[in-house]
Amino acid sequence: MNRESLIRFLQQGGLPMQGVAEEIAGQFAEKEIPKHTFFLQAGQISDEYLFLHEGCLRAFAHDTEGNEVTTHFYQAGQVVFEVHSFFHRTRSRENIQALTDCRGWVISFEQLNGFFHAIPAFREFGRSVLVKGFSGLKDRMLGMITETAEERYKKLLGQNPQIFQHAPLKHIASYLGITDSSLSRIRKEFSQK
Amino acid sequence: MNRESLIRFLQQGGLPMQGVAEEIAGQFAEKEIPKHTFFLQAGQISDEYLFLHEGCLRAFAHDTEGNEVTTHFYQAGQVVFEVHSFFHRTRSRENIQALTDCRGWVISFEQLNGFFHAIPAFREFGRSVLVKGFSGLKDRMLGMITETAEERYKKLLGQNPQIFQHAPLKHIASYLGITDSSLSRIRKEFSQK
């Protein structure tokens, strides 16, 4: 597996020098996550900062009645970890599970933190990842408030069509904040147009 | 205005030494925001990292039809800024407006970034602020999906009763993701129990 994608990702996030990006990329360990296995289970501490080279994953939590609620979909080119658990060393309430066979590279909290403190440009990178995740969620929340379920569905379909190839519709439904029945009806109306 | 609250906040966020916290706190400038005035307007770059000593503010954006949507309420003891605009130096799409007369201390991005790079413990503090904000929003999103409007209302009333003393109900309604009419009806049913 060629680390080009990881190096490019580090550079886009703000790492200026080719050499530094390559050096850091070299510290990541290869990781494979077979389809259906868990990258993170609720109760564990998220300690792997994963750059996903290939595949996709789903994060989910449980509501008070025990139903699964999909909180995020991860795709190739993104970083995968549970923010609170990873940085505050607390037990995760979320699970992260592979929807397909996944491959990528991981680094531990300790290693990552070491690089943050040692390399200023890498701090900017790490912060940028956090900030992008945060504001992505802000956008999603705004959509949840201002858009109809159908609009949210169309947007997801337009922006992340790959998800629909791998995740069952009930996962997508709970991510959109609706039931699988409602999603089915929305899809029906949508296809008739 | 006494900086005790700011110093204590910096320490709780991870700054170990009293002296360092005091030194950093000393670099903040006093700031007053009269009721109804804007701390940040859409189109500007958020460049003040505000520790709010007293008062409360509301952040809001506009949906595609031009309606205001409240995205956050800020209260004393919290930090106020728009994440993406502040760290990525982009124009803010959100407005932040004082609901009451506010007082606190501010520091610019450049100053803050300088301290981040100079003081390791302060980096941990800054990251902790980001992580808490992020996971607070994750919780809110989970509630938006799994809870009814009435449950979200009760929770907000229980956890942030101060908001109800200062924000008009329509602001609270859009924060909860419902119309002001629906909120009014929910309050009616709730008061009859």
Place this chain on the structure above:
DNA sequence: TCCATTTCTTGTCATTTGGCAAGCGCCGGC
């Protein structure tokens, strides 16, 4: 104080969404 504006409530009705259950089709294990 008076007026204009904003806030909040309420009524009516339409729309969206959910809960529940049944049924179909597909896939994997035996």
Place this chain on the structure above:
DNA sequence: GCCGGCGCTTGCCAAATGACAAGAAATGGA
């Protein structure tokens, strides 16, 4: 090949919420 479970759809009805408009109450400015 058969069976069982899962994923998806659909029908029926109830509940939640929205849209719109009217009116009462509170607020703020001149």
